[in-house]
Amino acid sequence: MTEERGIYKKVSPMCKLRVFFILMILSLSLFSQYAFSQVGVDINFELGFDGMVKIGRWNPVRVTVRTYSVPFKGSIEVEITEGSIILANITSTRLKSDVDLPVYSEREFLFPVPLSDVRHPVKVSVLSPDGRVIKSTSYDIKNLDMRLPILCLVGSRSLPYRGSGARVLALGADVLSGKPFWILDPFDALVLDYSSFKSLKDILDKWSLWGGKIIGEGDTIEAVSYRGDTYPGDVDLSSLVSDIIDEELIPIPSKLYASLSLLFYILFFVFLFHYSKRLFLRKILIYLLVSLAFSCFLFITTLNVKEKSDISIQINIMESDKDYSYAKVYSGLAIFSPYDKVVRFGYNPGNFVFWTGRKSKDIAETTFILKEEDIFAELNLGPDKVGLLRGWGVVNFDFKGYIDGENLNLLNRSPYILEDAHLLYRGGYIHLGDIGIGDKTIKISNERLSTIKEEGVEGTILSWLKNNGIILSGDKNYILGWIHIPLPDFSLESSNSKFFTLCIVEI
Amino acid sequence: MITIVLKDIEAKIDSPGMVKFWGVALFILFLVFVIASPGQQRVGNSFIPKLFLVTGISEFFIFLLFTIYSTTGNSLVEEEKTIRDLILGGNFSVGSVVWGKLISFLLHFLILLVSTLPFNLASINLGINGDMKSFYLIMITVDISLSCWGFFISTFKEKLFGIILLWAGIAVLLILSARLPHPWNLINPLILIVNSKTDGLFYYLFIGISGLILTCWRATQLRRSKDERAE
Numbered sequence: 203m204t205e206e207r208g209i210y211k212k213v214s215p216m217c218k219l220r221v222f223f224i225l226m227i228l229s230l231s232l233f234s235q236y237a238f239s240q241v242g243v244d245i246n247f248e249l250g251f252d253g254m255v256k257i258g259r260w261n262p263v264r265v266t267v268r269t270y271s272v273p274f275k276g277s278i279e280v281e282i283t284e285g286s287i288i289l290a291n292i293t294s295t296r297l298k299s300d301v302d303l304p305v306y307s308e309r310e311f312l313f314p315v316p317l318s319d320v321r322h323p324v325k326v327s328v329l330s331p332d333g334r335v336i337k338s339t340s341y342d343i344k345n346l347d348m349r350l351p352i353l354c355l356v357g358s359r360s361l362p363y364r365g366s367g368a369r370v371l372a373l374g375a376d377v378l379s380g381k382p383f384w385i386l387d388p389f390d391a392l393v394l395d396y397s398s399f400k401s402l403k404d405i406l407d408k409w410s411l412w413g414g415k416i417i418g419e420g421d422t423i424e425a426v427s428y429r430g431d432t433y434p435g436d437v438d439l440s441s442l443v444s445d446i447i448d449e450e451l452i453p454i455p456s457k458l459y460a461s462l463s464l465l466f467y468i469l470f471f472v473f474l475f476h477y478s479k480r481l482f483l484r485k486i487l488i489y490l491l492v493s494l495a496f497s498c499f500l501f502i503t504t505l506n507v508k509e510k511s512d513i514s515i516q517i518n519i520m521e522s523d524k525d526y527s528y529a530k531v532y533s534g535l536a537i538f539s540p541y542d543k544v545v546r547f548g549y550n551p552g553n554f555v556f557w558t559g560r561k562s563k564d565i566a567e568t569t570f571i572l573k574e575e576d577i578f579a580e581l582n583l584g585p586d587k588v589g590l591l592r593g594w595g596v597v598n599f600d601f602k603g604y605i606d607g608e609n610l611n612l613l614n615r616s617p618y619i620l621e622d623a624h625l626l627y628r629g630g631y632i633h634l635g636d637i638g639i640g641d642k643t644i645k646i647s648n649e650r651l652s653t654i655k656e657e658g659v660e661g662t663i664l665s666w667l668k669n670n671g672i673i674l675s676g677d678k679n680y681i682l683g684w685i686h687i688p689l690p691d692f693s694l695e696s697s698n699s700k701f702f703t704l705c706i707v708e709i
Numbered sequence: 710m711i712t713i714v715l716k717d718i719e720a721k722i723d724s725p726g727m728v729k730f731w732g733v734a735l736f737i738l739f740l741v742f743v744i745a746s747p748g749q750q751r752v753g754n755s756f757i758p759k760l761f762l763v764t765g766i767s768e769f770f771i772f773l774l775f776t777i778y779s780t781t782g783n784s785l786v787e788e789e790k791t792i793r794d795l796i797l798g799g800n801f802s803v804g805s806v807v808w809g810k811l812i813s814f815l816l817h818f819l820i821l822l823v824s825t826l827p828f829n830l831a832s833i834n835l836g837i838n839g840d841m842k843s844f845y846l847i848m849i850t851v852d853i854s855l856s857c858w859g860f861f862i863s864t865f866k867e868k869l870f871g872i873i874l875l876w877a878g879i880a881v882l883l884i885l886s887a888r889l890p891h892p893w894n895l896i897n898p899l900i901l902i903v904n905s906k907t908d909g910l911f912y913y914l915f916i917g918i919s920g921l922i923l924t925c926w927r928a929t930q931l932r933r934s935k936d937e938r939a940e
Contacts, residue, residue, distance in 0.1 A: 447752050448751075448752050448753055450752060451749055451750070451751060452749070452750035452751065452752065452755065454747055454748065454749060454750055457743070457746050457747070457748050460742075460746065460831050460835070461739070461742065461743045461746070463827075464739050464742060464827060464828065464831070465739060467827055468732065468735045468736055468739055471731070471732065471735060471824060472728065472732040475722065475728040475731075476725060476728045476729075476732075482718065482719045482722040482723055485722060486718075486722060486820060489820070489824075490820070490823055493823045493824055493826060493827070494823070494826070496826075496827045497826040497827045497830050499827075500827045500830055500831045501830040501831070501834065504830070504831050504834035504835055505834055507834050507835055508834070511750075513752075538752045540747070540750045540755035540756070540757045541757055541837060542837060564753070585755060585756070585757060585837075586753060586754070586755055588752065588753070
């Protein structure tokens with residue numbers, strides 16, 4: 203192959219050819235690797251605020267999907283896991299959005315993710331239309347911001363009670379301008395005059411994107427987009443709602459009914475073939491017709507068993523301040539079915555937000571489908587799995603009450619009748635009965651002070667709220683009443699739903 | 710052949726023994742349904758059974774019993790003639806006797822299968838899982854292929870040994886074939902019913918055809934011996 207020339211060896215043409223061939227294969231393989239990466243889809247994602255993750259807050263997950271020489275149609279999924287493996291209370295929530303991208307294009311998807319547990323990585327996957335994982339990546343949370351919730355108060359007006367653990371920070375328009383928007387926490391209402399609102403519009407737009415709620419002049423609820431990003435609230439009703447659904451029996455159609463029908467069918471069979479003296483062909487014809495009729499009858503009567511087997515309970519706490527015509531709502535929703543079925547729960551993201559509830563174990567897998575207009579949760583119920591959601595939001599609720607001497611004046615301009623209402627007054631309770639829509643004056647006197655009955659589901663809810671310090675009696679007066687119809691902005695596919703909304707109105 | 714089919718079905722339908730047998734079979738199915746169907750459920754402590762599977766397996770055993778009884782020389786139907794009786798006592802051709810018996814069995818089987826329809830429809834709605842289409846396909850294929858072997862046994866004068874052998878074969882099929890490696894275990898009809906699979910029905914095509922060939926061969930032999938005796 204080689205021949206001596208001084209101290210060097212002369213390289214033969216054959217050897218040169220081999221080296222050239224090897225180099226060509228190497229370069230081709232490198233090029234093909236580069237070329238291959240261009241085909242398909244790439245994902246890149248970013249979590250938190252400039253690399254910082256806020257605990258107990260909604261955090262943005264920005265996922266960038268990039269296509270190359272082939273278009274991509276499928277979905278993108280963000281999976282958040284919470285809970286402890288040792289305590290066996292792991293819950294997993296998925297956020298899903300459809301992706302339809304042409305060739306050589308790029309799109310950013312924004313997923314609001316509430317993070318209250320940093321022990322598990324956040325997983326992002328790109329899925330094909332048939333559900334296959336094409337690409338998957340995960341992110342371990344390291345840089346944390348553990349600040350306490352901040353109540354942003356602008357102006358001199360007071361805001362409703364927010365629960366314990368909140369700090370109050372007074373800020374004016376001059377303090378806010380020029381600052382990054384995340385110095386405001388996506389937690390509470392912000393009340394501004396019109397001039398401040400205009401000067402701070404940019405920063406407030408960004409703030410509302412991450413969950414801030416802007417209340418304009420006249421106390422009307424302004425439809426702010428991305429309301430769904432708002433933090434679910436400091437009152438978690440998951441444990442309450444799951445305990446209450448435990449007491450409920452699941453509706454299953456009568457076993458006796460189906461069994462008696464079948465027994466009647468057997469008796470008919472024996473009678474027809476044993477005692478009837480008809481021609482055998484006629485017997486067969488009658489028998490076939492009756493069998494098919496019985497089959498249709500039983501099939502139709504048992505057809506809706508799976509559909510109607512689920513039961514759901516929604517418990518809401520509606521807090522309203524005397525100065526405002528809206529109410530903050532904390533919500534808990536539990537759904538159960540002994541059969542494998544998927545139940546959908548839709549809500550208006552402009553006014554509400556929901557997230558998977560926390561309970562010790564056996565929580566159904568929940569996927570939140572993000573659409574342009576609305577958001578809905580799909581709960582994959584299975585045997586002994588409870589679908590549990592917790593939520594927070596606001597509703598239009600114009601209810602005022604004030605005490606004038608011995609008279610309690612009530613102005614109910616909301617669309618609801620408050621059932622079994624009580625006045626929390628001077629450390630006691632005065633039963634007010636049902637409060638209908640319109641104005642009403644009720645005479646109150648100390649002789650009428652009594653205690654609220656704490657029996658049944660309503661009593662359990664009241665006890666729980668008192669034990670958790672949500673209902674306070676003391677220096678302030680409140681009206682408590684119940685609404686048993688679904689609140690607006692919710693849609694639930696459950697066939698057997700119960701609604702309990704406790705209204706707490708400060709007067 | 711049509712005469713054989715009509716006479717055979719008439720004998721079966723009007724037979725008090727067969728009515729009693731099927732009445733008891735349906736009552737057993739009813740008891741299975743009552744015991745297994747779901748009752749009141751509680752959150753966190755619920756149980757919905759695979760009701761269709763439970764009734765389906767019960768039906769499989771009932772129809773197995775019916776197939777063997779009905780094809781090997783029916784003791785439940787007094788007026789029914791076996792293949793041997795028809796070949797030796799009548800002037801029908803071998804083909805019309807074998808096909809006539811097979812068709813009459815199939816029709817009777819389908820009539821009785823319809824009687825289980827209310828049970829199956831209620832079970833599929835009240836329980837979890839179940840594929841009715843594959844279940845009926847498995848039932849029809851397995852029972853028809855076994856009926857061919859039953860007809861073969863009915864061609865003998867002394868049937869007891871053949872019946873014992875057939876039951877032993879079915880027991881082996883049900884017990885031992887479940888332990889065979891995949892795909893040989895798909896010969897087991899219970900595995901097919903539990904997994905709602907129809908792949909293993911291919912085996913039953915061979916079982917059925919081999920039984921049918923043997924029946925035809927045996928019927929031809931009987932006809933020849935009859936002809937020789939007549940000559």
